[in-house]
Amino acid sequence: MPMTQEQLADTVRRLAAEQVSVDPDGVTLETDLFADLNFDSLDVVDFTMKLEDEFAVTIDDERATGVRTVGQAVELLMSLRR
Amino acid sequence: MRRTALKTLDYRTVVLDGIPYAILRESLLQALCRRAGVQLPPAPTAQVVPADPLAGTDLDRAGLARRLVDRRKRAGLTQARLARAAGIRVETLNRIERGRHTPDFATVRKLVVAMQRAEASVRNATARADAAAVKEYSNANDPGAAR
Secondary structure (H helix, E strand, O other): OOOOHHHHHHHHHHHHHHOOOHHHHHHOOEEEOOOOOOOOHHHHHHHHHHHHHHHOOOOOOOHHOOEEHHHHHHHHHHHOOO | OEEEOOOOOEEEEEEEEOOEEEEOOOHHHHHHHHHOOOOOOOOOOOOOOOOOOOOOHHHHHHHHHHHHHHHHOOOOOOOHHHHHHHOOOHHHHHHHHHHOOOOHHHHHHHHHHHHOOOOOOHHHHHHHHHHHHHHHHHHHHHHHHHH
């Protein structure tokens, strides 16, 4: 059964939280990876590669660079899975 | 600290409050415990490092540089080897690691991919070394088992 958008969003929130060792309950779609979670460029790359592994997709560098929030990561993944 | 070799089992000793402790590679301890049929209690979880308040800002370059250097060393790579594996110029990597240059996403990705490959090969080599050490140690102490 394909993953629903809600399940996908939960996984993205969990992976974002794990990247910086924070509680996933505090991470929402509006959470800003940089301003709220203090991601640096190494975190962004690690996070992107984990999303690629988890969802079996390839995210090109340019699109990955455009992601600032958890919600934007979810939208990007939804567009890649179509 | 004193380095001691017992047969092929490598460990170091350290004395704290008059009590000697043995320090050995964690993966080797796990391999020995598996061989002895002893269950290890779960290791204390790694301390959570608080988020760097400078991360994501221009001031973050130094933090990124530090993390990259740590990770490269963990992967057992020199700057020259990492640069070659990642397909970037060693001068560029050197400037990144000194916090003089902010790498773009594509460059960081190349570095991470190259370091992951190196980390995997270090892990495989360590697992082989642990297995060989456990086997040799067992044979030395129980010659019957070698047959």
